[in-house]
Amino acid sequence: MPAGPGSGCTGLGTSGCGFGDGVSxxxxxxxxxxxxxxxxxxxxxxxxxxxxxxxxxxxPPIQGKAAMNFPYSPLRxxxxxxxxxxxxxxxxxxESERRPMDHLSSTNIARILPEDGFQGALVGRxxxxxxxPSVVAVRADGLFDISSTCSTVSxxxxxxxxxxxxxxxxxxxxxxxxxxxxxxAPDSRDSSKxxxxxxxxxxxxxxxxxxxxxxxxxxxxxxxxRGDASAAxxxxxxxxxxxxxxxxxxxxxxxxxxxxxxxxMAQGAWSQYLEVxxxxxxxxxxxxxxxxxxxxxxxxxxxxxxxxxxxxPEVVVIVTAQGKIVGxxxxxxxxxxxxxxxSALLLSKxxxxxxxxxxxxxxxxxxxxxxxxxxxxxxxxxTVEGEDGFRLExxxxxxxISRDPEDLVAQTVGPHHQxxxxxxxxxxxxxxxxxxxxxxxMGFTHKHGDIVTIAAPKxxxxxxxxxxxxxxxxxxxxxxxxxxxxxQRGLINTRQAG
Numbered sequence: 001m002p003a004g005p006g007s008g009c010t011g012l013g014t015s016g017c018g019f020g021d022g023v024s025x026x027x028x029x030x031x032x033x034x035x036x037x038x039x040x041x042x043x044x045x046x047x048x049x050x051x052x053x054x055x056x057x058x059x060p061p062i063q064g065k066a067a068m069n070f071p072y073s074p075l076r077x078x079x080x081x082x083x084x085x086x087x088x089x090x091x092x093x094x095e096s097e098r099r100p101m102d103h104l105s106s107t108n109i110a111r112i113l114p115e116d117g118f119q120g121a122l123v124g125r126x127x128x129x130x131x132x133p134s135v136v137a138v139r140a141d142g143l144f145d146i147s148s149t150c151s152t153v154s155x156x157x158x159x160x161x162x163x164x165x166x167x168x169x170x171x172x173x174x175x176x177x178x179x180x181x182x183x184x185a186p187d188s189r190d191s192s193k194x195x196x197x198x199x200x201x202x203x204x205x206x207x208x209x210x211x212x213x214x215x216x217x218x219x220x221x222x223x224x225x226r227g228d229a230s231a232a233x234x235x236x237x238x239x240x241x242x243x244x245x246x247x248x249x250x251x252x253x254x255x256x257x258x259x260x261x262x263x264x265m266a267q268g269a270w271s272q273y274l275e276v277x278x279x280x281x282x283x284x285x286x287x288x289x290x291x292x293x294x295x296x297x298x299x300x301x302x303x304x305x306x307x308x309x310x311x312x313p314e315v316v317v318i319v320t321a322q323g324k325i326v327g328x329x330x331x332x333x334x335x336x337x338x339x340x341x342x343s344a345l346l347l348s349k350x351x352x353x354x355x356x357x358x359x360x361x362x363x364x365x366x367x368x369x370x371x372x373x374x375x376x377x378x379x380x381x382x383t384v385e386g387e388d389g390f391r392l393e394x395x396x397x398x399x400x401i402s403r404d405p406e407d408l409v410a411q412t413v414g415p416h417h418q419x420x421x422x423x424x425x426x427x428x429x430x431x432x433x434x435x436x437x438x439x440x441x442m443g444f445t446h447k448h449g450d451i452v453t454i455a456a457p458k459x460x461x462x463x464x465x466x467x468x469x470x471x472x473x474x475x476x477x478x479x480x481x482x483x484x485x486x487x488q489r490g491l492i493n494t495r496q497a498g
Contacts, residue, residue, distance in 0.1 A: 111455070111460075111461050112177075112181060112296070112361055112460050112461050113177075113460050114364065114457065114458045114459055114460050115457045115458065116369065116458070117140070118138065118139055118140040119369050120163075120364045120365075120367065120369050120370050120458070121162065121163035121164075121166040121167055121327075121364065121365040121367050121370075122137070122138035122139075122166070122362045122363070122364055123135065123136065123137060123138065123153060123156065123162075123166055123199060123327075123362060123363045123364075123365065124136050124138050124143070124196060124197075124199045124295075124360070124361065124362045124363070125153060125196070125197040125198065125199050125200075125201065125295070126143060126145070126174065126180060126194045126195065126196060126197060127194060127195055127196075127197055128145070128174060128194050129191060129192050129193065129194065131489065132482075132485040132486075132489070133197055133201070133477075133482065133485070134147045134174070135147050135150055135151070135152065135153055135156060136171075136174065137166050137167075137169060137171065138177060138362055141173070142173045142174070142175060142176050142177065143173070143174055143175055143176070143177055143180055143194075144169070144170075144171040144172065144173050144174070145171045145172045145173075145174050146166070146169040146170075146171040147171070147489075147491055148171065148491070149165065149169040149170075149171070150165065150169075151486050151491035151492065152201045152202050152482075152486075153199060153200055153201050153202075153203070153363065154200075154201055154202035154203055154421045154422050155202075157203070157318050157320055157326050157327065157363075157365075157422050158320050158321065158422060162326055162327065162365040162366075163327075163365040163366060163367035164367075166365060167367075174194055175193075175194055179193075180193075180194050180195060180196060181196060181296070181297065181361075183195045184196040184295070184296065184297040184298070185297045185298070186298070186299075186473060196295050196296055196297065196360070196361065197295050198293040198294055198295035198358075198359045198360055199295065199329055199359065199360050199361070199362050199363045200293060200318070200329075200359055200363070200424045201290075201291060201482070202290060202291075202421040202422070202479075202482075203290065203318070203319075203419075203421060203422045203423050203424045204286065204290055204419050204421070204422075204423040204424070205286065205287045205288040205289070205290065205292075205293060205357055205359075205423070205424050205426075206284055206285070206286055206287060206412055206423050206424065206425045206426070207284070207285055207286075207287040207314075207333050207351070207425070207426035207428075208282055208283060208284050208403070208408045208412075208425060208426060208427055208428045209276065209283040209284075209285065209428060210273050210276045210277040210283050210428065211277075211282070211401050211402050211403050211408070211427060211428030211429075212396070212400060212401055212402060212428055212429065212430035225341055228338075228341075230441055230442055233441045233443075251402075252277065252278050252279060252280065252282070252402050252403055253278075253279060253280030253281075257278040257279070260278065261274070261275075261278065261279070272344055277402065278402075281411070282403055282407070282408055282411045284408065284411060284412045284425075285347060285351070286352075287333060287351055287352065287357050287426060288351075288352055288356065288357035289352075289475075289478075290421075290479060291475075291477065291478055291479060291482065292354075292357065292475050293331075293357045293358065293359040294355050294357065294358050294359075294464065294472075295358070295359065295360040295361065296358075296360040296361035296461075296462050296463055296464070297463060297464070298355070298358070298464060298472075299355055299464060299465050299466070299467045299471075299472045299473070300332055300334055300355055300356065300358045300452065300464035300465070300466055300467075300472075301334070301353050301354050301355030301356045301466075301467060301468065301469030301470075301471075301472040302334060302336070302353070302356070302446055302466060302467070302468055302469060303336055303339065303349065303350075303353050303356075303468070303469055304468040304469065304470050304471075306336040306338055306339060306445075307338055307445060308336070308337045308338035308341075308443070308445050309334070309335060309336045309337055309338070309445050309446050310335055310337060310432075310433050310444055310445065310446070311332050311334060311335075311382060311384065311431075311446075311452045311454070311466075312332060312333035312334065312335050312426075312428075312429045312431065313330070313331075313332060313380045313381070313382040313394070313396055313429055313431055313454040314330070314331050314332070314333055314380065314396070314426045314427055314428060314429045314454075315328055315329075315330065315331075315375055315378055315380060315398060315426075315427050315456065315459070316328060316329050316330060316331040316359055316424050316425065316426050316427070317375065317405055317409070317424070317425050317427060318363055318365075318422070318424055319409055319412075319413065319419075319422055319423050319424070319425055320422045321413075321418065321419055321420050321421065321422050323409055323410065323412075323413045323414065325366075325372055325375075325405060325406065325409060326365055326366055327363045327364055327365035327366055328363070328364060328370075328375050328459060329359055329360060329361075329362060329363045329364065329424075329459060329462075330359070330360065330361075330380065330454050330455070330456060330459050330460070330461075330462040331357070331358060331359045331360075331424075331426050331454075331462070332357075332358040332452060332454055332462065332464060333351070333357070333426050333429070334351075334353075334356040334357070334358070335350060335351065336349070336350040336351075337350075337445075353469040354469040354470070354472055354474065354475060355467075355469055355472035355473075355475070356469060358462060358464050359424065359462075360462045361460050361461070361462055362459075362460065364458065364459055370458055372405065372406075374458055375398060375405060376398055376399065376404070376405065377398065377399060378397075378398045378456050378457070378458065378459070379395055379396070379397045379398070379399075379456065379457075380395065380396045380397075380398070380429070380431075380454060380455070380456045381393070381394070381395045381454070381455050381456070382394045382395065382396070382431055382452070382453070382454055383451075383452070383453045383455075384446075384450050384451070384452050385450065385451045385453075386447050386449065386450045386451075387447070387448070387449040387450075388447060390437055390447070390450075392433060392435060392437075392444060394431045394433060395431070396429045396430040396431045397430065398427065400430055401427065401428065401430075405425075405427055408425060408427060408428075409425060412425060446466045447466075448466070448467060448468075449465060449466065449467070450465070450466040451463065451464075451465055451466075452464050452465075452466060
């Protein structure tokens with residue numbers, strides 16, 4: 001398969017990464033609990049491993065009462081499920097029973113979409129073989145290429161009423177959402193058919209950090225632990241003793257915040273993370289290069305040298321060059337706690353690696369069904385499910401954010417800094433996992449093959465599999481390639497260029 005056609009076109013790699021999960025990609029089978037003496041092979045579809053050499057059970061089409069109680073979602077990978085007898089049974093399919101299918105392609109469209117389905121103005125990007133990246137309107141009767149109306153999502157966002165344009169634009173139907181989503185995971189992709197990309201293009205990808213009290217305290221702990229996960233538990237207890245665990249009511253930059261700063265400095269407990277968490281100036285950094293984000297059902301990348309890392313589920317707002325927020329989507333601001341904890345000067349290495357920025361599945365533009373107030377009330381949920389049977393759940397409520405989205409945008413763009421093509425801004429997260437995954441006191445870190453699902457009621461669900469950045473498909477389609485492609489297709493005009 002050719003590497004990386006299209007922005008965010010990072011593929012699923014082919015081999016294990018040495019994250020220590022003790023499971024070989026070449027011989028992996030998933031374990032499920034079944035009653036003693038029962039074989040479920042005839043009821044299960046098949047799933048291919050990364051190299052296509054072994055197939056394992058997946059996606060049970062169980063009917064009737066059993067389906068009501070079976071703890072499985074097609075958007076989740078097969079995992080250890082404790083059955084009635086608490087035993088684990090293993091079943092490996094015969095060669096005649098096997099057929100290739102990647103679990104990331106077993107999409108549940110009702111969950112990918114917002115809870116109100118196609119009611120909103122939903123926009124995505126699709127790679128069309130033989131053409132290139134195309135802007136699409138996501139509708140109940142399919143995905144429609146509206147590139148002739150707006151050749152880039154950046155151009156669409158800059159229009160007076162993007163939602164109205166999306167709903168009114170005529171375009172070629174290129175397929176159903178089901179078929180295109182199912183063809184997106186590179187392991188099982190038919191490269192002659194369309195697949196999804198990240199829904200942003202020319203926008204600069206920015207991120208706000210330390211915008212929630214809980215995550216702020218975890219950054220302080222990282223700093224004091226110097227990237228050593230084993231030291232985090234003791235440091236966490238000391239930090240909470242000094243600072244407390246509820247700073248959510250403290251307005252950054254207020255007189256009360258500055259008074260707390262003086263107290264903490266006197267006690268030698270001040271931190272650079274507290275500075276941006278409760279001080280007047282927000283932390284806003286560049287998360288990833290333009291066009292490098294990966295979309296739904298792609299692999300998301302971790303630096304191969306990292307041993308302490310985590311997902312960061314966030315709302316991502318879409319902002320025009322004038323600083324107007326016009327829509328939102330979901331994102332995973334993949335973070336390396338060990339790198340950043342060693343030194344804040346390693347922030348770029350902790351945040352910006354191949355495939356380390358995931359955005360999607362679609363942008364929802366503001367209209368009568370969705371507004372900035374909906375963003376302010378959003379709760380983002382996170383599920384991490386590992387091949388080792390591990391499961392982690394968390395959530396992040398924007399209602400608890402320390403800085404309003406408009407304040408973060410105002411600190412990002414203005415007379416001091418311009419973004420002619422607009423930008424996508426990660427709002428930050430309150431999710432900071434401390435649950436031990438392995439040895440006591442070591443906390444959470446990803447393992448090879450973790451499936452991360454980030455969801456919000458009005459934005460749908462973003463799903464990725466975690467792998468080392470070095471094993472994710474290289475990013476090769478950049479700005480020169482995009483401009484050349486659009487020019488060859490006659491999609492660049494003076495109005496857009498001006």
